[in-house]
Amino acid sequence: MPRVSIISVIRSEFxxxxxxxxxxxxxxxxxxxxxxxxxxxxxxxxxQFPKMSFIEKATFDPIAISLVGTLFAQFAVGVIGALMIxxxxxxxxxxxTLAAVPSRMRILVAKAAxxxxxxxxxxxxxxxxxxxxxxxxxxxxxxxxxxxxDANTLRAVLLxxxxxxxxxxxxxGLGLIIRQxxxxxxxxxxxxxxxxxxxxxxxxxxxxxxxxxxxxxLGRSMMSAPGxxxxxxxxxxxxxxGILIGYVVLIIGIGAYLFEHRDV
Amino acid sequence: MIEVQHLTKRFGDNLAxxxxxxxVKPGIVTGFLGPNGSGKSTTMRLILGLNSPTSGTAxxxxxxFAELKAPLREVGALLDAKALHPGRSARNQLVxxxxxxxxxxxxxxxxLDIVGLTDVANRRAGDFSLGMSQRLGIASALLGDxxxxxxxxxxxxxxxxGIRWVRDFFQQxxxxxxxxxxxxxxxxxxxxxxxxxxxxxxxxxxxxxSKEELAKSGTGSVHVRTPLHQxxxxxxxxxxxxxxxxxxxFVIEGVPVAEIGDQSFAAGIPLHELSAREVSLEDxxxxxxxxxxxxxxxxxxxxxx
Ligand SMILES: Nc1ncnc2c1ncn2[C@@H]1O[C@H](COP(=O)(O)OP(=O)(O)O)[C@@H](O)[C@H]1O
Ligand SMILES: [Mg+2]
Numbered sequence: 001m002p003r004v005s006i007i008s009v010i011r012s013e014f015x016x017x018x019x020x021x022x023x024x025x026x027x028x029x030x031x032x033x034x035x036x037x038x039x040x041x042x043x044x045x046x047x048q049f050p051k052m053s054f055i056e057k058a059t060f061d062p063i064a065i066s067l068v069g070t071l072f073a074q075f076a077v078g079v080i081g082a083l084m085i086x087x088x089x090x091x092x093x094x095x096x097t098l099a100a101v102p103s104r105m106r107i108l109v110a111k112a113a114x115x116x117x118x119x120x121x122x123x124x125x126x127x128x129x130x131x132x133x134x135x136x137x138x139x140x141x142x143x144x145x146x147x148x149x150d151a152n153t154l155r156a157v158l159l160x161x162x163x164x165x166x167x168x169x170x171x172x173g174l175g176l177i178i179r180q181x182x183x184x185x186x187x188x189x190x191x192x193x194x195x196x197x198x199x200x201x202x203x204x205x206x207x208x209x210x211x212x213x214x215x216x217x218l219g220r221s222m223m224s225a226p227g228x229x230x231x232x233x234x235x236x237x238x239x240x241x242g243i244l245i246g247y248v249v250l251i252i253g254i255g256a257y258l259f260e261h262r263d264v
Numbered sequence: 265m266i267e268v269q270h271l272t273k274r275f276g277d278n279l280a281x282x283x284x285x286x287x288v289k290p291g292i293v294t295g296f297l298g299p300n301g302s303g304k305s306t307t308m309r310l311i312l313g314l315n316s317p318t319s320g321t322a323x324x325x326x327x328x329f330a331e332l333k334a335p336l337r338e339v340g341a342l343l344d345a346k347a348l349h350p351g352r353s354a355r356n357q358l359v360x361x362x363x364x365x366x367x368x369x370x371x372x373x374x375x376l377d378i379v380g381l382t383d384v385a386n387r388r389a390g391d392f393s394l395g396m397s398q399r400l401g402i403a404s405a406l407l408g409d410x411x412x413x414x415x416x417x418x419x420x421x422x423x424x425x426g427i428r429w430v431r432d433f434f435q436q437x438x439x440x441x442x443x444x445x446x447x448x449x450x451x452x453x454x455x456x457x458x459x460x461x462x463x464x465x466x467x468x469x470x471x472x473x474s475k476e477e478l479a480k481s482g483t484g485s486v487h488v489r490t491p492l493h494q495x496x497x498x499x500x501x502x503x504x505x506x507x508x509x510x511x512x513x514f515v516i517e518g519v520p521v522a523e524i525g526d527q528s529f530a531a532g533i534p535l536h537e538l539s540a541r542e543v544s545l546e547d548x549x550x551x552x553x554x555x556x557x558x559x560x561x562x563x564x565x566x567x568x569x
Contacts, residue, residue, distance in 0.1 A: 002366030003333040012364035019356040020349065092347030096404065099312050099341050100364050102330040263315040 004101050009110040012101075017114055022083055027118075029076040030164070031126050037069035038130035042137040049143050062146045063156045064224040066134020067127060070160050071219060074167045074192065077119050081171030082184040084115055089179040094264050104260050108176070112252070115168055123164030131157045152225050159222035159237055169248045170215070176255025192216050208233050218244045265290055265443055266311060266412060271320035273306055273467075280306045282467035283320070288445045290411070293438045295458030296447040299553050303467040304447040305343070308416050312341055324412055336365040340405030341414040345397035345421070350390020354381055354400050357389055358407060367408055375403040380429075394421025402430070412443040419453045431457045451549035463549065465556020478548050486521050488514045489537035490528070499531050513537065 002008075017023050045065050052060070088094035101107055131153075135145045146153040170191075175184045192215060199211040211217055211232045220230070221240035235243065266288040273281040281303045288294045298304050309315040311322040313329040324332070324339050332338050348357050358372045376382045379399040384392070389400060398418055405413055415434075419427055434457060438444045448454045454461070461478055463470045471478070489512060490496045496514065500507045505524075506517045516524060521540045528535050 004335070004365055008366045009364050012360045015356065015363055016349075016352070016360050019352050019360075021351055087349055091349050092344055093349050095309070095312075095314050095343050095347055096361070097364075098314055099339075099343070100336050100361050102313050102332065102335055261316075263309075 004103075004106070006106060006110060009101055009106050010113055013107075013110045013114045014118075017084065017118060020083075020087075022087075023080060026076045026080045026083075027122050030073040030080075030122060031129075033073040033076060034067075034069040034123075034126035034164075035130045035133060037072055038066050038134050039137055041068050042066050042134035046138045046140060046143060049140075060144060061224050062135060062138055062144055063131070063153055064220070065138070066131045066146075067156065067160045067223045069130055070123075070127065070164060070223065071216065073126065073164060074219065075189065077123070077164045077168040078171035078188045078192075079185060080119065081115055081168035081173075082175040082181060082188065084111055084172055085175040086179060086181040086184050089175075089264075090181055098264060105256070108256055108259060112169065112172060115172055116165055119168040120161060120165040124158070124161035126164075127157050127160035131160075146225075155237060156223050156225065159241060162241065163219045163222050163244070166244050166248050167215070167219075170251060173248065173251035173255045176252065176259050213243065215244060215247065265326075266322070266324055266414075266445060267326075268307070268311065268322045269320055271307065271310055271322055272318045273303075273310055273315060274318045280467050281310065281317075284464065284467065284469055285320075286462050286469065286472060288443050288462075289460070290443040291438055291441055292459040293434045293444045293446060293457060295454035295461045296445055296464075297451060297454055297461055297549060298447075298449065298464040298470075299556060300449050302449075302464050302553075302556060304449075304464065305416050306467075307464075308341065308343060308414055308445075308447065311414065312339070312343075334365050334408070336361065336367065336408030336410065338408070338410050339412045339414065340408060340410040341416075342398070342401035342405045342418055343414075343416050345394060345401040345418075348389050348397070348400070350388060352389060353386045354389050354392070354403075355385040357400065358404060361404055361407055365408055371407060371409070375406045378406060379403045395423055395426050398422055398430075399426070402433075410442075412445075413437060414445045416447050417449070418446060419448060419450075419457070427453075451546040455545045463552055465553045468556075470552050470556065475545065478545055484518075485541050486516045486519060486524055487537060487539050487541060488516060488524065488528075488535060490514075490533055490535050492533050495531065495533050496528070499527060499533065503527060 042065055049057075088097060097107060098104065131148070135147070139145050148154050148157065171184065171188050174187050178184045178187060195214050196211065196216050199207050199214065202210065212221070212234050217232065217234060218240040221234040222237050222244070224230075234240070268287070269285050271281055271284045272279070284303070284307060296304050296307075306315060310317050311324070311329065321328070329335065329339065355372065355376065358375065359369060362369060362372050373382070376385050379402050381396065381399055381403065384396065389397065392400065398421055402415070402418065405415065418430060422430060434444050434446060438459075446454070446457060455475070460474055462472045488496070500514070500516070505519050508515050521538060525535070525538050
């Protein structure tokens with residue numbers, strides 16, 4: 001007799017994600033911000049380049065500039081991740097879902113798998129498109145550009161896609177804990193925008209010790225060429241990736257524990 | 265078959281379900297009745313493992329809900345008709361459920377047809393009226409063709425034609441040998457829908473029984489009209505009958521009609537009306553749950569608000 005399996009639940013969750021307008025809208029915004037914003041900033045930078053100081057030219061990072069849109073798109077993928085679970089709590093449909101699939105861990109694993117897969121694919125496509133378009137726009141006499149033949153460059157572009165995936169999972173984990181859309185998105189935005197602002201109020205030594213641990217700084221580490229000079233010290237790309245994965249595992253772990261033990 | 269044993273659920277200080285035990289048998293429609301806030305929905309959520317009990321157990325065909333391998337094929341439930349994502353089409357809501365339990369997609373069209381939503385299957389469920397949502401909820405419950413069905417207040421929001429359809433439909437499901445549990449806070453809704461009743465108040469069992477047993481448990485009343493108010497009241501006081509006054513009549517509980525007629529005649533009191541009123545199921549229900557309602561409204565007197 002056919003029964004509930006992880007594959008059948010993944011198919012169900014994938015259909016749920018596909019059949020919501022908010023998903024398509026958020027992915028469209030992700031693409032527009034990553035590719036469109038990246039192109040715009042690349043163009044503006046190219047226009048500014050001749051007027052840049054010697055220092056600015058020396059630290060010029062064409063990879064980071066073309067990928068800068070991901071730092072805006074992160075909010076769109078965070079919303080996708082958050083809505084994936086909060087929409088069920090807010091509407092009450094989580095009860096229908098769990099009355100069909102009693103194992104909460106199975107639902108959680110299926111939702112996370114569908115989210116990871118979808119955002120990683122979209123994130124990688126957007127990151128590559130933004131990178132390539134950015135280099136084409138910036139190329140000109142005397143302006144350094146990057147190529148994917150360089151291992152550091154390829155890694156930065158791949159990690160940009162991974163960064164978006166990890167942030168959608170962060171939104172998902174916060175949603176599991178908070179259960180409300182507005183609260184989850186506020187928490188997400190606070191972590192990415194408000195925490196960095198707070199660190200800039202701290203004494204410089206403290207700021208340099210703390211700021212590199214913030215998810216937004218980890219994102220910059222993942223997407224720049226190693227050794228590029230920044231106003232705060234940053235981790236190496238792989239260390240930053242590891243730390244960000246750690247955060248995501250921690251938040252989803254707490255969310256999973258609460259999901260398993262709380263009434264719905 | 266649903267078996268609930270010593271089920272208890274506490275929310276903070278509030279004992280929502282208090283040591284409830286009952287069995288819901290196959291082949292009949294069982295009405296689950298109680299005033300608002302008496303714990304019906306909580307009990308159903310406990311049966312489905314959505315809330316965890318403070319103590320006690322609930323099983324379906326001898327198994328806890330969480331142990332079922334293909335839950336939709338064993339239990340279908342409509343808990344809250346409006347609890348669905350408003351942006352998804354009716355059909356896609358059902359397809360998502362069907363996929364999770366490996367139910368064929370042709371069954372989705374079948375249940376849409378059964379509840380009469382085929383024409384609106386591709387519309388956003390958020391645009392549905394409460395009545396249409398109830399039908400969609402019933403369709404989800406039927407999806408796996410389960411032997412056990414639970415419906416929480418399914419009649420809310422249905423038009424008279426819908427109510428009639430739902431009644432016949434529940435009866436048909438029971439006639440096919442399924443276990444059918446239907447909750448309501450209105451006896452008037454359930455009197456024609458269910459064969460067996462479980463009545464709870466403030467989370468506790470009040471009584472359980474068939475329609476006939478319930479009707480018997482209430483006492484009949486006799487309506488009396490007479491021009492001699494004072495004399496009749498004196499007679500009632502002498503005989504120690506239970507009496508209340510309604511707008512234009514005296515209502516006496518638990519005394520045979522013949523006794524009242526004979527005594528009035530003996531006392532020389534002319535009667536303009538002497539009529540026995542059958543107890544309705546609704547009267548019994550009201551009497552049984554009178555102490556258990558959370559909020560009671562003031563009875564309005566004529567001309568006064
Ligand atoms: N999640 C909850 N948290 C706290 N109290 C609850 C919760 N759900 C229900 N209750 C309380 O439990 C009691 C029973 O509610 P409910 O099961 O909804 O009753 P019914 O369905 O019979 O109207 C009510 O007093 C209600 O306020
Ligand atoms: Mg209820």
